[in-house]
Amino acid sequence: MYKIDFNNPSSIYFVGIGGISMSGLAEILHQAGFRVSGSDWHVSPITKALEEKGIPVKYGESSDHIPNDIDCAVLTSAVRESNLEYRALRERNIPCLSRAELLGQIMKNYNTSIAISGTHGKTTTTSMVSEILLLADTDPTLSIGGILNSIGGNIRVGKSGYFVTEACEYTNSFLSLFPKIGMILNIEEDHLDFFKDLNDIRHSFHEFAKLIPSDGYLIINGDIPNYSEITGGISCKVITYCSLPKTSEGAPADYYPANVVHDEYGHPSFLLYNGEKPVRSFCLRVPGEHNISNAIAAIALADLLGIDHAITAKALHSFSGTNRRFEYKGSIGGLTIIDDYAHHPTEITATLSAAANYPHKTLWCVFQPHTYTRTKAFLKDFAKALSLADKIVLADIYAARETDNLGISSETLKQEIEALGHEAFYFPTFDEIENFLLKNCINGDLLITMGAGDVHKIGENLLGI
Numbered sequence: 001m002y003k004i005d006f007n008n009p010s011s012i013y014f015v016g017i018g019g020i021s022m023s024g025l026a027e028i029l030h031q032a033g034f035r036v037s038g039s040d041w042h043v044s045p046i047t048k049a050l051e052e053k054g055i056p057v058k059y060g061e062s063s064d065h066i067p068n069d070i071d072c073a074v075l076t077s078a079v080r081e082s083n084l085e086y087r088a089l090r091e092r093n094i095p096c097l098s099r100a101e102l103l104g105q106i107m108k109n110y111n112t113s114i115a116i117s118g119t120h121g122k123t124t125t126t127s128m129v130s131e132i133l134l135l136a137d138t139d140p141t142l143s144i145g146g147i148l149n150s151i152g153g154n155i156r157v158g159k160s161g162y163f164v165t166e167a168c169e170y171t172n173s174f175l176s177l178f179p180k181i182g183m184i185l186n187i188e189e190d191h192l193d194f195f196k197d198l199n200d201i202r203h204s205f206h207e208f209a210k211l212i213p214s215d216g217y218l219i220i221n222g223d224i225p226n227y228s229e230i231t232g233g234i235s236c237k238v239i240t241y242c243s244l245p246k247t248s249e250g251a252p253a254d255y256y257p258a259n260v261v262h263d264e265y266g267h268p269s270f271l272l273y274n275g276e277k278p279v280r281s282f283c284l285r286v287p288g289e290h291n292i293s294n295a296i297a298a299i300a301l302a303d304l305l306g307i308d309h310a311i312t313a314k315a316l317h318s319f320s321g322t323n324r325r326f327e328y329k330g331s332i333g334g335l336t337i338i339d340d341y342a343h344h345p346t347e348i349t350a351t352l353s354a355a356a357n358y359p360h361k362t363l364w365c366v367f368q369p370h371t372y373t374r375t376k377a378f379l380k381d382f383a384k385a386l387s388l389a390d391k392i393v394l395a396d397i398y399a400a401r402e403t404d405n406l407g408i409s410s411e412t413l414k415q416e417i418e419a420l421g422h423e424a425f426y427f428p429t430f431d432e433i434e435n436f437l438l439k440n441c442i443n444g445d446l447l448i449t450m451g452a453g454d455v456h457k458i459g460e461n462l463l464g465i
Contacts, residue, residue, distance in 0.1 A: 118185025
């Protein structure tokens with residue numbers, strides 16, 4: 001494998017530089033003195049921001065985009081062997097790294113590298129941790145899978161030994177990382193276009209935990225069933241946090257909440273128990289029980305790093321979320337519009353349950369399924385989760401990296417929802433959905449646009465933004 005020499009910056013080319021993670025890594029190398037360039041399929045706010053920082057970006061797919069003097073290329077996971085630039089790189093024998101391999105090499109340059117993994121909640125928890133470290137003046141380097149307003153993007157390059165990143169399990173990319181501290185938020189079935197089943201996924205998380213050295217730490221959600229299978233045989237120290245005083249296996253939890261209450265907007269406050277240590281109170285500005293869990297994981301990490309309790313509490317209280325995570329978009333005619341990235345049944349359940357505590361007359365959910373594989377694998381679970389909304393509107397499936405060869409559609413999901421006794425609507429275009437909403441939503445209703453594709457455009461179009 002090609003080794004990046006940070007003492008001798010070279011020329012690096014990114015295929016798919018406009019991705020949220022790829023762009024962040026490109027910026028880290030750029031600020032470290034590397035000559036960075038790349039290509040992407042379309043112009044986007046991310047690619048424009050890179051160009052403004054002096055990173056050249058070509059658009060479309062062409063072997064002519066690749067500079068003659070590059071030393072290495074970094075490939076996004078979306079690049080296939082048929083890609084013209086990939087083929088040209090191979091023909092020219094230019095070394096290639098995956099995004100995860102580059103991320104792992106970058107992590108090696110930091111004394112305290114922190115990798116936050118889990119099926120759900122990675123971006124929110126990474127953002128919470130980031131806010132705590134920033135308020136504590138630790139000057140961290142941050143790589144986040146979403147836009148965090150306090151840093152004006154998804155990346156921050158600091159000068160300390162702290163490096164924080166999300167660790168994605170898809171294609172086992174997190175097994176290329178080198179964490180000193182690892183975090184596992186939850187483990188569920190997902191990405192079944194790559195993993196065989198839940199046992200295969202659990203095995204990968206176990207392998208991730210084994211990456212942590214003996215002088216490191218694993219912070220893990222003790223609510224995960226049989227979590228000791230994940231922690232078994234690892235050499236690092238283990239810290240558990242749970243929703244109850246005991247883990248799923250009956251052991252005392254290191255951290256757990258009590259006396260949870262919600263304000264009029266669904267924002268939770270709770271008392272935190274941590275062994276024999278004094279009970280502490282926390283107030284969040286992001287809704288949902290899942291965010292209590294995310295916050296406790298971040299608190300456990302902050303304690304481990306020796307951050308003052310008051311700073312942790314203040315940072316969490318000021319955190320209002322990242323983009324596309326129960327993000328308030330605006331109001332029109334008394335209709336409140338929220339956007340959320342949820343694209344897995346568990347995430348949908350968490351978001352719609354949180355919305356139940358938010359002021360509204362009727363809860364509308366416009367859902368855009370993400371990939372045919374996921375829609376088929378979780379069809380009945382999607383129908384059950386979406387039924388938590390009062391009114392459900394379905395957009396066409398967002399194909400992402402897939403093609404439609406599974407005989408599945410949003411119409412199929414509509415039928416599953418109706419079989420549960422709930423009304424659902426399907427429209428093939430965003431224009432039709434927007435017209436339907438304008439005719440049917442009234443003052444006091446809450447509308448959530450939901451999915452990992454471009455469904456957020458519906459709310460933005462309604463608001464004229």
